[in-house]
Amino acid sequence: MEAAASGGCGSGPPLLLSEGEQQCYSELFARCAGAAGGGPGSGPPEAARAAPGASTAASGPVADLFRASQLPAETLHQITELCGAKRVGYFGPTQFYVALKLIAAAQSGLPVRIESIKCELPLPRFMMSKTDAEIRFGNMAELHGTKVQIPYLITEKNTFKRMDDEDKQETQSPTMSPLASPPSSPPHYQRVPLSHGYSKLRKSTEQMHPAPYEARQPLVQPEGPSLGGPGAKPLRHQASLIRSFSVERELQDNNSSYPDEPWRITEEQREYYVNQFRSLQPDPSSFISGSVAKNFFTKSKLSIPELSYIWELSDADCDGALSLPEFCAAFHLIVARKNGYPLPEGLPPTLQPEYLQAAFPKPKWECALFDSYSESVPANQQPRDLNRMEKLSIKDMADFPVPTQDVTGDDKQALKSATDEALPKDMSEDSASKSGLLPPPPALPPRPCPSQSEQASEAELHPQLNRAPSQAAESSPAKKDIPYSQPPSKPIRRKFRPENQATESQEPTTAVGGPASVATVKPHPTVQKQSSKQKKAIQTAIRKNKEANAVLARLNSELQQQLKEVHQERIALENQLEQLRPVTVL
């Protein structure tokens, strides 16, 4: 046992460490300090601070390490305070070791006190090990672009985070577990909440280390499962927090006024949802009835109360039917819930029908794609014509050469090829898994595949990803769960297509009787009611036509059967006649 009270000012009682602890701690310290020094793009301040003989561990890796201990942020904050890092402003060896001891104490269930570290303690356990740092660095490349904006966000969010932390602390621990299987949700929207969760810890150091923290951002990758916890709650508050930053932030995704990532629907997701919608209801401007939607969403295997709640959230106008934006919102919530995100208290702004309506143009494929779907949906003639007349989005067709060209008669193929085209092919596994994640449309709504690898969850993801592609074609219900249970990754944010922007301006004009009218409910309730009534009338007419069609088809086949039988009888009779004739002729 040796005392290791050195460096920094006297920050508490002399530290007694066992040999094992000493070794472990010094290794961790070296790693944190080394990671700081080795981090590319470190700003000068960080380098300067790290310069003093690497005697300080940079706050970034230290923060990550602490989070990896899976302790609630409140505890981590206490630890930081106690160990003295707050006081001195950085993590010297003493502070670091004290902190590690406190972490070990906390993990053993002891209260976070200086006294706790006096006794023998097991080594602190950290969820993430060195490999995480490597993974992070490995992922930095493709994520760099998307993360550039995050640093500004982080520092601002830190200041706001304080007021939210208190009420979130209790819930963070419980929410940790659901997120243990994490969300491949793109680092893009995990990083932000994680910085939230950790901001308490950062509070002490952030004034001193805003620069290194920012510089750290490109390195800080989607933290693994353990960090999903702190992130869970903050997600809920993101909407309110983020709105205040919306001015400063500029995401690559041009839908930048609401940067609450988990509730934002990407293009690929949107396309998929719309295709699913169309498989249930060919007319994208019409509604999916409650029972149809119920059957569909029940396949997601979420519990009925949850589905009921999701419906409540997404059916904004409470009409018992889902329009396209409502459907997308519901689908997205289901996807998020399957990935462990807790359901929000209210519909997030990015999922509200008005927002979805404005953000994404009306489905453009309908004109071209309806042709391809015509053989499968014969009853579409009437609505298709109506839609063509209603929608001015024919020109939109041209804006989506990719999906339209790729469309074949088959839903699945169309989606697959469209998304294959659409997705950036950064990672081959992504494209493979993407195609593998597209079971037949009426099946479970799978999620867009992870386009950015996760960390601790990667191991479990990869087997799933590898399995999924091989079973894409014949996904049994059991296998459907596999893609379904995969975290929804958001593909790398691409620039919002210029076509979409161009069509956005037409969006208001195109929304004649469509869901956009539903979106502008408040000023024109009566108009909307009429148009939705018309929609419903058309919908019922479509249904009736379909039924009549089915009946007629059946009748047709029966009659044809009878015709065949009659033919055969006739032939038999003619044969008989032939046989009899020679007698008479004679």
Next chain:
Amino acid sequence: MGWILVTSATVILFLQNYPLYIRSVPTENELKFHYMVHTSLDVVDEKISAMGKALVDQRELYLGLLYPTEDYKVYGYVTNSKVKFVMVVDSSNTALRDNEIRSMFRKLHNSYTDVMCNPFYNPGDRIQSRAFDGMVTSMMIQVC
């Protein structure tokens, strides 16, 4: 036939004289409210049959009699689908006027229809809608 009971405290929603939704603000003495509601169910049935075509009944019982010590007013409301809402309010809340009671029942009815619109809701289940809960809470806070 469902019931909703709202007291200065309690909300109970019944279906076919079976409770669909129960909510009380002061959670003690809930049973007492339940008993009151059950007794008032008979009165509601009486009124329904008596009224014939008119289905919406608002004021149902004035319970000064049942509990001479504590005054409670029990109001009833029936929807077109024979769902009964019963509201029990403390008589000390004399500020509550008929109009307010009517508006409360209307709000309840609207929320109930929203709940029914949810395809995942099977008529006859307990109501577990958060929106409904929120509405009832706000109403009861207003009353108490």
